[in-house]
Amino acid sequence: MLYFWLALAFVAGMMMPLQAGVNSTLALHSQGAIWASWISFMVGTAALLGVVLAMRYEWPVIADMKHAPWWAWTGGFMGALFVATGAFLAPRIGAATMVALLVAGQLIASLILDHLGWATFPQHSINLGRALGVVCLLAGVVLIRMN
Template identity: 90%
Template sequence: MLYFWLSLAFVAGMMMPLQAGVNSTLALQSNGALWASLISFAVGTAALLGVVLAMRYDWPVAAQLKQAPWWAWTGGFMGALFVATGAFLAPRIGAATMIALLVAGQLIMSVILDHFGWATFPQHEINLGRILGVLCLLAGVVLIRMY
């Protein structure tokens, strides 16, 4: 089962540059990256609603949702920033540079989140291997951007 989850993460990662290109194309036809992002989120919301209804999930209970910390509600803002930024940047800096920088930012934040165990992540201390991994990825960003 572990290989399935690892493969799922890999395939989802492959969708990131494709999503940015698709949304960038939509931005050309819809008067900008913000409109394209809004349309993208509307389509995604409709798709998720369809899946939830088809799978007959129970609706969340308002009392339980009220117990969520304030920051648990900010994921949509972060997703909107990601989608809008991708749609805007893709035609300006290219897929490889954009994704390299996105992945570098993701990895640095992931190491910080793991170190402190924030936002429900299990705690994994920063160590030499993780620092070297981040530095190698940053070197990769430089190489991708230079060539």
């Protein structure tokens, strides 16, 4: 089962540049990246609603959701920023540079989150191997951007 989850993460990662390209194309036909991002979120919302209804999930209990910390509600904002930024940057800096920078930012933030064990992540201290992984990734960003 672990290999399935690893493959799923890999395939989802492959969707990042594709999503940015699709959304930047939509931006050309919808008055810009913000409208394209909004449309993307509406389509995504409809798709998730369809899944919820098809799977017959129970609706969340609002009283339970009130106990979530304030920052637990910021994921939608972060997703909107990510989608809008991708739609805006894709035609300006290209897929490889954009994704390299996105992944570098994601990896650095991930190391910090793992080190702190924050927001439901299991705690994994930063060590030499993890630090070298970041350095190699940053070198990759430089090499990709040199072209």
